[in-house]
Amino acid sequence: MKIAVVAANGREGQLVVKEAVERGHDVTAVVRGDNKTVAKNVVVKDLFNLTAADLAGFDVVVDAFGAWTPEMLPQHSSSLKHLCDILSGVNTRLIVVGGAGSLYVNPEHTTQLKDLPTFPAEFKPLAEAQGKALEELRERSDVKWTFISPAADFQADGERVGSYETAGEELTVNAAGESYISYADYAIAVVNEAEQAAHVGERFSVYAK
Template sequence: MKIGIIGATGKSGSLLAAEALKQGHDVTGIVRFVNRVRDSRIHVLESDLFELNRNTLKSFDVVINAFRAPSGKEEEHLTSVEHLIAVFEDLPDVRFMMVGGAGSLYVDLQKKIPLYTTPDFPKDFLPTAANMAKAFSLLEKSTINWTYMSPAIEFDYEGKRTGRYTLGKDNVITNTRGESYISYADYALAMIDEVKNQAFIRQRFTAVSERG
């Protein structure tokens, strides 16, 4: 498939691009700075996220949003999704997938208590988590073809790609050691597998893996 990755040079985006290439997809990095794309196999679309429109995205089968708002501008997690929803309303044949946050996952079976509202949630992460939760709520109410993937609570950039993961939906889940853990590499694998599997259309899902 033709996959565009917004933020393809970031931590999540770079591993998503590498995994998509590994699985044989045609990958375009949607980035603000062309010179940061180092892999010659990746096509490049130079654009600010807020300048993306129907014409710039209509050629893709899937667009994955791996944008991360800078510190102090966490509200951009919400405003960026507002903008992208408006764009994708005119692109019914293009699937929108998003690297989400763990904070909106529920900690109770009744789905009343999101993780980010619990007393022990780190205060430093609260602005990001709250805005990403609001963005997820916007997606749920939208009519676009979306999929949102929340990582585990411990999202480990240094962790190994084990090639295995366990899937869940709206609740925090744990691995065989009782840990809510996933490496960035296994997260990327689960996301790119979902491009093909299409098991979570207009749904959120999550995944955990074992420590490599």
């Protein structure tokens, strides 16, 4: 498969590139500066300057964009809109590296993880921004999108176990009552979805056993 990873120099982006390359896919890293990934194919361009021509011919585009400072948080929405606009009406699938804060914690889907009083206050603005981007994405019927939420405890340096469980829109815990996944195992889920196209037009979540 031909896979492009946008914002590939980020920690999750690098792992997605590595996972896809090791499986033999033709991977292109889209980065703003020097390529820090193992991809041999590189497009050096800011996400907001990408055109439809830049992403033409790919089977899958992975959006690994992330922003954390208050002034940058709105770019979760604007960057995703830009990618959707240039992928509108084509067969290329868009897989979005999402967050856990928008996962529901009740069967009625009226309360999200970020709404709980126990949710860390410092992460709430990020969760709100990612949740807004997801809601906007749900309105797009012109793009073959998938949004993948990690577990609540998303560990950058966690061990690559090589397996994970999938769930839907609700926060799900393992047998030990934990909602955890490593960046490396999340990357496996991203590339599996790229290969299998099992959740087109859906948000799903992943967590460690």
